[in-house]
Amino acid sequence: MAITEVIERISDTIWELPVSYKEGMRVPARIYGTEKLIKEMDETVYDQITNVATLPGITQYALCMPDGHFGYGFPIGGVAAMDAREGVISPGGIGFDINCGMRLVLTNLTYSDVKPHLKQLVDMLYERVPAGVGSTGFIKLSKQDFRNAVEQGARWCIKKGLGWQEDLELTEESGCIEGADSSKISEKAVDRGYNQIGTLGSGNHYLEIQVARRENIIDEPLARTFGITIPDQIVVMFHCGSRGFGHQVATDYLQIFLKVMQNKYGIKILDRELACAPFDSPEGRDYFAAMKCGINMSFVNRQVILHRIREVFSSVFARSAEQLGMHMVYDVAHNTAKLERHMVGGQIRNLLVHRKGSTRAFGPGTEGLPERFKQVGQPVIIGGSMETGSYLLVGVPTGAQTFFSTAHGSGRTMSRTKARKQWRGEALQREMEQRGIYVRSASWAGLAEEAGGAYKSIDDVVEATERAGLSKRVARFAPIGNVKG
């Protein structure tokens, strides 16, 4: 039966699959998106999100954001809030790339300032921020130092002179999530990550120079609050995560959970990738402490990359990063599980909110927001494909319906294997250059796989989040230079 025949339309942008859809569902599944997005969505999304709805402790709904697409375990775009006492923690609900996220940086330069230097900037960024398969970073540190770094997060970077004090306040969790315990991570995880600090990785990871054109400022007062103040202002956005370290942490605990899940805890799941353990169990607590090291590694990685970006701009424009106004707007995570307090049925509940390919989007006044965002809400950074554009949004009060979660990107509609048959990297690079976007990539094939045509429309996705009351658009940025992993 086609999904459109069983899915119930709750509103223009909310669609529901009831618990009767699949045996074992504890809560309904709610998928966010316009009718167009819902129709375009891969049917696997519905299967995966209803599998999520069977997990112990899931509260209210299994949720999928408008950029939802085929994942493993959870769909990408999946959100599940587990009761902290009765619920589980699952690496498949976080993703292998723990704390994959986005960082947005301002400049006081305009498009006309940057245009003559664009190639030089992108070429230098490509050299200074390693990308692609097996890339290693410039920071050499001992394995013990690495363990310290993943416990301290971005604070470790600031101590080493790799950033500004204000960067911490502008990062989720102030750049260091409390409770990271490096005794819970394997030597293999350290081996895979300790030489990768300051690297982008590959796939859909990127570093982009973008322009905020006047006509693309959607909410001027809010844009101003976030530092978008001059016409055709240049910003830098990048997307990356915890590299091999995070991937190994997730893999290690996936295997541990598989061993204890059924034998010790009697939990049955519909997909091995949903392997889990009770959050309140020795294995669950260990993973939470190890996963937090992954969160911090990612903050370290993005902090070091920011440092390199500031160095490059400073070198090209012969002015300090401070003079160039290179302040952060914010750093958001979109692959995490965090213990948060949310109102459910009139009661405050402690919930472990899994967001896999979903951005936290706290509305105004939410606990945990930096002072400067208390009045307006949390900045939300959503990256589009390298050919189209990206958005800055803000969290809104009605986001409570999804535990303050929103989309994280545009979401793919075409497989990598198919995309590389449809586009050629070299030709794509030339065409993009003619359109005013200069791109450098570690791989032609990798570039072809990231063609804009392989993605949903970012405009449709963010509009759906706004119409559904999950987040509100502030500004759209157009790409002019891109370093692709």
Add this chain to the structure above:
Amino acid sequence: MPYQFLEDIAIADIAFEAWGDTLEDAFIAAADATINVMVENLESIVPRETREFMLENESLDMLLFDLLQELLYYKDSERLMLRVEKLRIQQKNSLHSLQAIARGELLDPDRHHTRVDVKAVTLHRFRLAKTERGWEASVILDI
């Protein structure tokens, strides 16, 4: 090439099927498919370095998972791109074990045409089965 990449599933990641007459052949094919996601021209990987390792698992399909994961470990920890040259799989009581000799070299972006990095082996639709043709594996890699 005893493997093929699948076009219509795992759109953000990469799915493949690998096969062989014997269990060992199917494992080696899956290992090559995994490396082939990262390096387009497998023949460009010169066997300069050797790594020998042994892996054990109670389940045979998870032994394949462990092998692919081991190759990702060498890729990140030593920047080594390895191809499995010899493989021996045994079963003792309820434990399956694997002894492997893998050869390859340091990743060289000038010679190895790199494609995309593999983050992890997922267990979503992960399958190893004996069929009329021999052994077949289905794998989705996280990209």
